[in-house]
Amino acid sequence: xxxQRCVQVLNGALHDIxxxxxxVYLLGEDLLDPYGGAxxxxxxxxxxxxxxxxxxxxxxxxxxxIAAGFALRGYRPIVEIMFGDFITLGYDQIVNGISxxxxxFDEQATVPLVVRTxxxxxxxxxxxxxxxxxxxxxxxxxxxxxxxxxxxxIAGMLSAAVDDDRPVFFIENKLMYGRPHRPPADGRVGDFxxxxxxxxxxxxxxxxxxxxxxxxTIVTYGGxxxxxxxxxxxxxxxxxxxxELVVLGRLLPLDLEAVLESVGRTGALVTAEEGxxxxxxxxxxxxxxxxxxxxxxxxxxxxxxxxxxxVPSAPTLEDEALPSVADVMTAVSGVLVG
Amino acid sequence: MIDIVLTxxxxxxxxxxxxxxxxxDGETVRKGRPVCLVETSKASIEIEAPADGTIVQLVRxxxxxxxGSTIAVIAAxxxxxxxxxxxxxxxxxxxxxxxxxxxxxxxxxxxxxxxxLSAIEKSGFVTAADVEALIRAQETGExxxxxxxAGLSRDNVTLPSRxxxxxxxxxxxxxxxxxxxxxxxxxxxRSSEEKIAAYREAGARIGDGVQLGRDTVVIAPRxxxxxxxxxxxxxxxxxxxxxxxGALSRFGHSLQLSCRRAWIGSGLWAxxxxxxxxxxxxxxxxxxxxxxxxxxxxxxxxxxxxxxLLGAETFTTMRAMLVTHNVGHSVLEGFENRFAGIVVxxxxxxxxxxxxxxxxxxxxxxxxxSNSYLVSDVPAGxxxxxxxxKVAGPASRPLPxxxxxxxxxxxxxxLHELLALRGSEVEALPQGDGFSVAGAGRVLFxxxxxxxxxxxxxxxTVVLTLGLAGAPPDGCVVLDLLERRVHGxxxxxxxxxxxxxxxxxxxxxxPGSWRYGGGLV
Numbered sequence: 001x002x003x004q005r006c007v008q009v010l011n012g013a014l015h016d017i018x019x020x021x022x023x024v025y026l027l028g029e030d031l032l033d034p035y036g037g038a039x040x041x042x043x044x045x046x047x048x049x050x051x052x053x054x055x056x057x058x059x060x061x062x063x064x065x066i067a068a069g070f071a072l073r074g075y076r077p078i079v080e081i082m083f084g085d086f087i088t089l090g091y092d093q094i095v096n097g098i099s100x101x102x103x104x105f106d107e108q109a110t111v112p113l114v115v116r117t118x119x120x121x122x123x124x125x126x127x128x129x130x131x132x133x134x135x136x137x138x139x140x141x142x143x144x145x146x147x148x149x150x151x152x153x154i155a156g157m158l159s160a161a162v163d164d165d166r167p168v169f170f171i172e173n174k175l176m177y178g179r180p181h182r183p184p185a186d187g188r189v190g191d192f193x194x195x196x197x198x199x200x201x202x203x204x205x206x207x208x209x210x211x212x213x214x215x216x217t218i219v220t221y222g223g224x225x226x227x228x229x230x231x232x233x234x235x236x237x238x239x240x241x242x243x244e245l246v247v248l249g250r251l252l253p254l255d256l257e258a259v260l261e262s263v264g265r266t267g268a269l270v271t272a273e274e275g276x277x278x279x280x281x282x283x284x285x286x287x288x289x290x291x292x293x294x295x296x297x298x299x300x301x302x303x304x305x306x307x308x309x310x311v312p313s314a315p316t317l318e319d320e321a322l323p324s325v326a327d328v329m330t331a332v333s334g335v336l337v338g
Numbered sequence: 339m340i341d342i343v344l345t346x347x348x349x350x351x352x353x354x355x356x357x358x359x360x361x362x363d364g365e366t367v368r369k370g371r372p373v374c375l376v377e378t379s380k381a382s383i384e385i386e387a388p389a390d391g392t393i394v395q396l397v398r399x400x401x402x403x404x405x406g407s408t409i410a411v412i413a414a415x416x417x418x419x420x421x422x423x424x425x426x427x428x429x430x431x432x433x434x435x436x437x438x439x440x441x442x443x444x445x446x447x448x449x450x451x452x453x454x455l456s457a458i459e460k461s462g463f464v465t466a467a468d469v470e471a472l473i474r475a476q477e478t479g480e481x482x483x484x485x486x487x488a489g490l491s492r493d494n495v496t497l498p499s500r501x502x503x504x505x506x507x508x509x510x511x512x513x514x515x516x517x518x519x520x521x522x523x524x525x526x527x528r529s530s531e532e533k534i535a536a537y538r539e540a541g542a543r544i545g546d547g548v549q550l551g552r553d554t555v556v557i558a559p560r561x562x563x564x565x566x567x568x569x570x571x572x573x574x575x576x577x578x579x580x581x582x583x584g585a586l587s588r589f590g591h592s593l594q595l596s597c598r599r600a601w602i603g604s605g606l607w608a609x610x611x612x613x614x615x616x617x618x619x620x621x622x623x624x625x626x627x628x629x630x631x632x633x634x635x636x637x638x639x640x641x642x643x644x645x646x647l648l649g650a651e652t653f654t655t656m657r658a659m660l661v662t663h664n665v666g667h668s669v670l671e672g673f674e675n676r677f678a679g680i681v682v683x684x685x686x687x688x689x690x691x692x693x694x695x696x697x698x699x700x701x702x703x704x705x706x707x708s709n710s711y712l713v714s715d716v717p718a719g720x721x722x723x724x725x726x727x728k729v730a731g732p733a734s735r736p737l738p739x740x741x742x743x744x745x746x747x748x749x750x751x752x753l754h755e756l757l758a759l760r761g762s763e764v765e766a767l768p769q770g771d772g773f774s775v776a777g778a779g780r781v782l783f784x785x786x787x788x789x790x791x792x793x794x795x796x797x798x799t800v801v802l803t804l805g806l807a808g809a810p811p812d813g814c815v816v817l818d819l820l821e822r823r824v825h826g827x828x829x830x831x832x833x834x835x836x837x838x839x840x841x842x843x844x845x846x847x848x849p850g851s852w853r854y855g856g857g858l859v
Contacts, residue, residue, distance in 0.1 A: 003400065005355065040377070123352075178353070178355065178402060188461065188462075190439075191439045191461070191462045191463050192462065193462065208462060208463050209462070209463065209465075210462075236441060236463050236465075237439075237440075237441045237442060237463070238441070238442055240441050240443055240465055240466060
């Protein structure tokens, strides 16, 4: 098992990318050493490549616009948005520009930029620094949304995002930064066997009993992995209820092959996300799985998500608003037979 | 000793990453020297030594540390450093007991069946199904033909020296045995001397001073009764293979003992109306073994369908019941039906009216409290109480030397009172701890005794001590209360009375082949 924390893996990956590609630039707030970005993901880059790390004012719309210009001119810009909540300030650039240029100009132009940004709560940062807004990106055709978990090949995923000719939004999770990176070793993470899907941003499927006899599938991504995995573990240890856990690596374009395979074995599905419930990622997954695998499902799909409201600052209220281990366990109980 | 506590460095973090120690563990540091590097989400911070001293690190480098926890201490001297090191080894770094990947049902099932979970070789979770598979494999495994012990461990059980000896010692003439079986009542009606003479003639090995009470009969193909063994009136012993009883062992009246084989050590004191046998007493595994100097209270019931092993110096007190099997509905309907032996390790105790269920084991010096019902094991040295019995705490507590001396003096005082109430003329000695008993001698307590401290006087001189250095004083009987050994002599009525007084308080002296023949207490 790697003893590195995820933030160190990301930081190392950025250093490798900067070393390998001279066309990569980093734009964002407070990037320069010794500060190295709010979460230290960019530490050391400005010292080694002072010309390619470009600190910006607190003006996200401008950052997106400049990055789009870099990308249209053939560079590979990476934008660091300090908190994912502020992608909304660049939303016009994303919706009416970055995502559309390629089709509007009939493939004659590409926008190969990467937007790295942390999402998620559980740190008491309050309503405007704790959200999970991936679903706002899900409704934008023409971009790619990638979300590594602590069990993914984080460095490989970031490197593939930079290499891709499409605009890639790379969603990091604030709690994930400090957690140990634990990719599968010999096809296992702890007591679970793990299957890794295809492509640069694969889905991971976890099973505690050899991919047979699971009673439900839980699908989640990113920072919800440890919560869903703990729920799956407790269901096994306390009740001997086995589930399969699918951890998506790419949210858009949405590829549910691993989920459908797993549901074929288990016959039930629970979605778990940290964003708010309504029009969330779970809603999209539920709709697609019910279309594609109606005959496999014993029960309606259940969704676990944050309450439709703000993410409060007070820890107890924040815990109540965000999806918990118990919420996932309860949802699984709700889709079991009998 | 000064703790180095990780304090909050910014508003964002509940924990921080201890990236690096800048000093060696155990290094001497001056106040203000940076000792480690801590990273939060916002910054890297050097933590400085808060005082001069030796640093003892409590947390390894490259670990996430919660705010408010102590990461190291500055020890002012060696004693503080040792204390801090002890904190480290016993502290937060310790791994929780037991594997974390065993389901609750699997753990319960394993405990119920006494399964060692480490026998399950599997990566990933261990479930009830895995434990069941192991139970099946064990149940249908190789035949274990072990009638003597049925697989029980003899660890911490000192069995009588004759246990398991398969020789011809005491083998009875077959004709005599057949007669005995045909009409035991007629044989039992004869006098003790006549019965013993007849047994000897038929081949039984009977020592000196053995007594068999009125109507008492022993039936077994092999019979060994060592010197001074005694079974009071109305006893009936019927063993299919062997009955052996050690020197000075004694059963009270109305004994009923039936099993395949019984080996009883020396110095047993067993009360009246004891029943040994019950259902399954003819089973191949019906073994009874009782170690030296054990105690069985009145009306004890031992069911010996499977082996019952009672170690040396065990107490099985009045109306206790040890049952090695139960009766009930079909196992295939899910009712329990168990056959398993019972072990009480050396110096273990079963309280008044307590019940010990099949398969249970009481560890060395463990105690099952009165009226408890035992369905699991009592760990060594622990007290278990209740229905079902649960461990309540240690069975004894260590006494400091000072307290032992105080307890010994209290015993001496009690003995003084007892002898006075029994009608002896007792007078406290003018100096030292002790008293004289008119016409008998003196009893003294000397905490640490060496020969010149005491000289023999008129009558017996009995000295209680917590430690004898060298040889005992001439003409004195020394009872070493901690070593539990008798030194010197000769013993007379006073020494025997003191010894009996101590025996009733749990202090039994070696050499053990001794029986109180009556005296002053």
